[in-house]
Amino acid sequence: MNRQQTLTFGALFLLTVNVSLAQNLVVHCGHVIDPAAAAVLDNQRIVIRDGRFALVEPWRAQSQPADVDLSDAWCLPGLIDMHTHLSGQFSKEAYREKFTKNPADVAFDSAVYAGRTLDAGFTTVRDLGDSYNVTVSLRNAIKQGKVRGPRIFTAAKSLATTGGHADPSNGYRDGLWPHVAPEQGVLDGPDEARKAVRQRYKDGADLIKITATGGVLSEAASGDNAQFQVDELQAVIQTAHDYGFRVAAHAHGKEGMKRAIVAGVNSIEHGTYLDDEIIRLMKKHGTYLVPTLLAGDWVTQKAKIPGFFPPVVARKAATIGPVIASAFARAHRKGVKIAFGTDSGVSAHGENAKEFALLVKNGMSPMQAIQAATVNAADLLGKKQQLGVIKPGYLADLVAVRRNPLEDITALEQVDVVIKNGKQEK
Ligand SMILES: [Zn+2]
Incomplete structure (x- = not known):
């Protein structure tokens, strides 16, 4: 392998690593609205893999930093x-x-x-x-x-x-x-x-x-x-x-x-x-x-x-x-x-x-x-097994707003962050 090939190989390797990282996203949500249970979960760690929610669990002090910090926001399904x-x-x-x-x-x-x-x-x-x-x-x-x-x-x-x-x-x-x-x-x-x-x-x-x-x-x-x-x-x-x-x-x-x-x-x-x-x-x-x-x-x-x-x-x-x-x-x-x-x-x-x-x-x-x-x-x-909630297995669509929409529904008129299929779109 000459130097040129080594460089190309290295660049490809990095690209591969980046792509696989892009498919995984950790989101820290201050509040998660669960419309299926009509409930709110506070301080959650949401892990997205390959376009779907993989984990939704309480955020812990020792959790590694999130890719998307929404710790002061309200998250809800797309x-x-x-x-x-x-x-x-x-x-x-x-x-x-x-x-x-x-x-x-x-x-x-x-x-x-x-x-x-x-x-x-x-x-x-x-x-x-x-x-x-x-x-x-x-x-x-x-x-x-x-x-x-x-x-x-x-x-x-x-x-x-x-x-x-x-x-x-x-x-x-x-x-x-x-x-x-x-x-x-x-x-x-x-x-x-x-x-x-x-x-x-x-x-x-x-x-x-x-x-x-x-x-x-x-x-x-x-x-x-x-x-x-x-x-x-x-x-x-x-x-x-x-x-x-x-x-x-x-x-x-x-x-x-x-x-x-x-x-x-x-x-x-x-x-x-x-x-x-x-x-x-x-x-x-x-x-x-x-x-x-x-x-x-x-x-x-x-x-x-x-x-x-x-x-x-x-x-x-x-x-x-x-x-x-x-x-x-x-x-x-x-x-x-x-x-x-x-x-x-x-x-x-x-x-x-x-x-x-x-x-x-x-x-x-x-x-x-x-x-x-x-x-x-x-x-x-006809998609209730795939859309509409933030739960493991569902398509990773998530939006975040800065105010509590359960207190003032017009908070939803200013959406700050949009994730669709596990990709941050806004
Ligand atoms: Zn019409």
Whole structure:
């Protein structure tokens, strides 16, 4: 071995040592919130190996120094947002931008939004409707370490019926928008419903999103009418189950909500006009509610600005927006399972944690709000053995804040440290 080879060998050896060290991380947490037990453990030593928590034990005086010193901070599991739209962010220009942005523009935007989401402490999101399957590529790029962002479970394009919420051609004159079919997520009848679900499988989606009723931001008359018939819902759900997909249903109105719950969707998003009958059905079928209070608040505020929305949207925003919070309060009080979701992409990405204060204002304790964004969200994802707690064997996602969020939930709006898959991201 000549000198050059010795040097190269030495450098490689050092590199190998560094890589193996990078896979191990010791974190000293002043306080660890355990949402599974609704408890707090003080002064803990957390050892991370190969992207998973390996040890959680009391910190001892003789413990070797931590790689990440959070001895004066509050640590909690990485936060999970069950309702995002990372491929866009709403503004007054949103309807025009559908005609000016190329798929690559949307993709670059989504990478920026993903970084902001991760910096806000959200290490996992469920994306419920994109354009151009951008979030499938974004998910893969993040997994491969090419782009910073949360772990993504995506529905890709939402499924809608003709003229329904998430029909991308709504509001435009005939011929202006390309023809929409099951491939583009617009379907009519059970056969097309099956085809639309299978197309999502082919596109690489992780789950299915349907728009069971009208919605606020689409240029269509009703924000709450039922938009899927029972045979269409059954076809979506049966086909989804063939591919191991769960199904999330956007729903404001009661009839559409009722049909979707009975057909077997896993979650109702928004749930605006739910009543006691819907609450009973949700509890019977084990359906989660993802309240998206932030979106309700946001559209209510924007509806007050003349000209911000097209007139048909402004009317729906002013009617539906203010009702979402009281629907959540009622469902929570009566014991419906709640998972945290913001609809970010309506409000700005990176402000996801503002949802916590709204959940607490409308009846949750801070611990319950944290549970909604950790253990409950993991359960709704079907990942409760991997995500949502800081325990040996779980994926090493951890965030830290400087103030006690159990005393003031807005502490979660300033996340200091983010670790995802055992790697410090912030
Ligand atoms: Zn949404």
